[in-house]
Structures are given as structure tokens and as C-alpha cells.
Amino acid sequence: MAKRQTKTIKIPMRQCAACRGRFPKKTLMRIVRSADGGVSFDLSGKMNGRGIYLCRNLSCIESARKSGCIKNALGADLSDAGYEELYNEVRDFLKK
16 A cells, blocks of 8 residues: 655744744744835735844844844834834734
């Protein structure tokens, strides 16, 4: 009798820019720099542009802010309002 092969599902992994840990793509937040130089949050994970991923915890966001890894990776920096929006999104996520 022939052996039955099972399909393995490949889960896309991405690296957090702050802590450098590798996690499933769905558990991370994506920040994108568009062609016009604007920085925004990619909730769908499919926006065009240069993107980086961050963990959904406050320590990684604070680490990213202090180290400047967002500016280094994207060539553009988030404003203070952008960081506040990022903090609020993570707090809402953690409340769920």
C-alpha cells in the first residue's frame, strides 16, 4: 500500500525590527512607507511600499522609538502622533 502524504501548511514568518525575534506574520504589525514618503500602518498587510514589522507589545514599540530602527529601515520617521497611534493600537489589541 502506498503511503499517504499529508500537506504541511507553511506559516509566513517575519522578524520584528525592534527585538529581532521571528514570529508568524499575522501576530505582528506592519508599518509602511509609501512612494510619496508618507508613513502609515498597514492593517491589511498588503499595501504597496517598503514595510517593517513590529511586535504587538509596548516594550518593542518603545525600543523601536529609542533605537530609531523605523527611521533606519524606512528612510522616514514616525511623528509623535504616529507613535501615540501605535501605542493606542497595541493597548486596544492587548485588551481583547
